[in-house]
Amino acid sequence: MPEKLLKKTACTLSPLGDSAIVITFGNGMEYSVHKKIKLLKDLLEDEPFAGFIECVPAYTNLTVFYDPLVIYKEQNKSNGNETTSPFEMVRSILEMKLQDLKEDKKLIHRTVTIPVCYGNEYGPDLEYVARYNDLTTDEVIHIHSIGEYLAYMIGFAPGFPFLGGLSENIATPRRSSPRMTIPAGAVGIAGMQTGVYPISTPGGWQLIGQTPTKLFLPNVNPPSLLQAGDIVKFHPITDQEYKEMILKEGVQ
Amino acid sequence: MSLRVIKPGLLTSIQDLGRKGFKQHGVIVSGAMDAHSLRIANMLVGNEEGEAALEITLMGPTIKVEKNCLISITGGNLSPTLDNKVVPMWKPILVKNGSILRFEGCKSGCRAYLTVAGGFAIPEIMESKSTYLRAGIGGYMGRALKAGDVLEFNEPSKNLDDRTFFKGSFSFPKWFVNEKEFMPGGKPHIRFIDGSQYEYFTDSSKDSFVERLFKVSNQSDRMGYRISGPALKLKDNGELLSEAVTNGSVQVPPDGNPIILLSDSQTTGGYPKIAQVITADLPIIAQVKPGESIQFLRVNLKEAERLFLQKERQLNELKVSISLALKKWLDI
Structure with a gap:
């Protein structure tokens, strides 16, 4: 596979099929890696090249999707003679962009607070999480809601955030048998991860609460409340507040 | 109307x-x-x-x-x-x-x-x-x-x-x-280029992937086709962090039976990808019914791009x- 190490910003570029390229900056969940991914994403979105479709951030890499037909036509327009592959063409564009990456630039993070009604029928696994970690349910709620979480990526389901930064003190393994349906808005824990289910899906996370906030907004652009790079906070609300907010948000 | x-x-x-x-x-x-x-x-x-x-x-x-x-x-x-x-x-x-x-x-x-x-x-x-x-x-x-x-x-x-x-x-x-x-008749031949984690797989798994037939299971839909054949094994069982996947990504979950992700696939996945079906051949998979078998053929990226442009x-x-x-x- 064509892979090349760049001198300036350490990364590798490799194909994901014939219509996408993956730029990998590291191999673990680290802020410095996230930062490079976010900087490159912003750069590409500010000045998209012809044939650019979008880029999808993940923990260690950014995947750039492109239309190889547009790339091919563009390159024939500009040089007309020797045709290289669309992948090679996109790679050279990205290499140039990477030279422009200002790594010392500070990222600006948006903070989004998500209200959560913890426990009881809203969080059927809260007691299990407390027992598992030798804590009271109030302590679990406290630890979960004082945390600040970085959204590394959105995936799995529309608007679903992969959040980093969960306290080890409340980390809990997935349920041994997954639920057939998890309601939209469920807040859960799986290992060292926490997240919110934007739509109803099957899933194995330990459910500790429920938010009235909608994370997937199909009629709004962007359709996801959260974006990679957002800081997410959880704010405990009462049953009463939850019900009032549901009325205001419309039917969930 | x-x-x-x-x-x-x-x-x-x-x-x-x-x-x-x-x-x-x-x-x-x-x-x-x-x-x-x-x-x-x-x-x-x-x-x-x-x-x-x-x-x-x-x-x-x-x-x-x-x-x-x-x-x-x-x-x-x-x-x-x-x-x-x-x-x-x-x-x-x-x-x-x-x-x-x-x-x-x-x-x-x-x-x-x-x-x-x-x-x-x-x-x-x-x-x-x-x-x-x-x-x-x-x-x-x-x-x-x-x-x-x-x-x-x-x-x-x-x-x-x-x-x-x-x-x-x-x-x-x-x-x-x-x-x-x-709509080519006969046994479907599906061409692929190496997936992002191709090198994670054992040599014998890489060999059987192209030498043996894979049967499309009944649990196949618009999200993906589950296929069964020789179990594909990793050299080491390392954890992979979730990353973008795409139409045609062939993921291998721990049971060794690959899943070809298709139109309704999730946007990200955490299973290693042995292969990536070339864009030109995705329509061929779409016409394969559960119960039928497919044969994978390995090509390089240049060939995948040539076939794509030719089809266009x-x-x-x-x-x-x-x-x-x-x-x-x-x-x-």
């Missing part, structure tokens, strides 16, 4: 070429499984190539045509009939108001595409008319078709009201698209010739 659904069939949904640019928000692409057949079906009725069509799976619907219209059916042969007479595929068909369209059973392939001149009058959501079944959005009320649904379509550019039908309820030209170029050229030439022939026929 509408098509009325009498019986919905096994899984009939509105699909176009999918939502592009929303994967970063976790929104799947959706869209036709066999994009080539969809594009050709649109060319045959004079629509934009990416207009929405009905994607019909294995057992087709029964539909009442409620206005004279120009339709086309491409893709898998699910034995379409109009008022009990066989309808040819891969051609434009003028259909008389009141006719009943049926699909009598699957002869070959898995998915057929039905387009209507003017296109279905369905609002776009995130720049596409495709049905996103799991999220319940797009297409016709965000779901597969049900009995009683009425699909409105837009006014076609040519008025078809004064057409006379000398015999029966439909008419068609002599010419047709040579389907063999898009072929489709473009087809578009030009269809457009001329269609104009001539409709003016008669």
Whole structure:
């Protein structure tokens, strides 16, 4: 596979099929890696090249999707003679962009607070999480809601955030048998991860609460409340507040 | 101006070429499984190539045509009939108001595409008319078709009201698209380039991936095809962090049975990817039924790109010739 190490910003570029390229900056969940991914994403979105479709951030890499037909036509327009592959063409564009990456630039993070009604029928696994970690349910709620979480990526389901930064003190393994349906808005824990289910899906996370906030907004652009790079906070609300907010948000 | 659904069939949904640019928000692409057949079906009725069509799976619907219209059916042969007479595929068909369209059973392939001149009058959501079944959005009320649904379509550019039908309820030209170029018969050969984690797999797994046949299981749908064959093993069982996946990514979960991700695939995944099916061959997979077997063939990226561009050229030439022939026929 064509892979090349760049001198300036350490990364590798490799194909994901014939219509996408993956730029990998590291191999673990680290802020410095996230930062490079976010900087490159912003750069590409500010000045998209012809044939650019979008880029999808993940923990260690950014995947750039492109239309190889547009790339091919563009390159024939500009040089007309020797045709290289669309992948090679996109790679050279990205290499140039990477030279422009200002790594010392500070990222600006948006903070989004998500209200959560913890426990009881809203969080059927809260007691299990407390027992598992030798804590009271109030302590679990406290630890979960004082945390600040970085959204590394959105995936799995529309608007679903992969959040980093969960306290080890409340980390809990997935349920041994997954639920057939998890309601939209469920807040859960799986290992060292926490997240919110934007739509109803099957899933194995330990459910500790429920938010009235909608994370997937199909009629709004962007359709996801959260974006990679957002800081997410959880704010405990009462049953009463939850019900009032549901009325205001419309039917969930 | 509408098509009325009498019986919905096994899984009939509105699909176009999918939502592009929303994967970063976790929104799947959706869209036709066999994009080539969809594009050709649109060319045959004079629509934009990416207009929405009905994607019909294995057992087709029964539909009442409620206005004279120009339709086309491409893709898998699910034995379409109009008022009990066989309808040819891969051609434009003028259909008389009141006719009943049926699909009598699957002869070959898995998915057929039905387009209507003017296109279905369905609002776009995130720049596409495709049905996103799991999220319940797009297409016709965000779901597969049900009995009683009425699909409105837009006014076609040519008025078809004064057409006379000398015999029966439909008419068609002599010419047709040579389907063999898009629906190769025989054992499906699926070409791939190395997946992002190809090197994570043992040599014997890499060998068996191309040497042995893989059977498409019954748990295969628009999200992905689960295939079974020799179990594929990793050299080390390392954890992989989730990253973007795409149409054609072949993931291998711990049980060793690969999953080929397709139109409704999740946007990200955490299983190692042994292969990536080339774009030119995705329509071939779309026409493979559960229970059938496929043979993988390894190619390099240059070859994948060459095959992609070749297919696009072929489709473009087809578009030009269809457009001329269609104009001539409709003016008669």
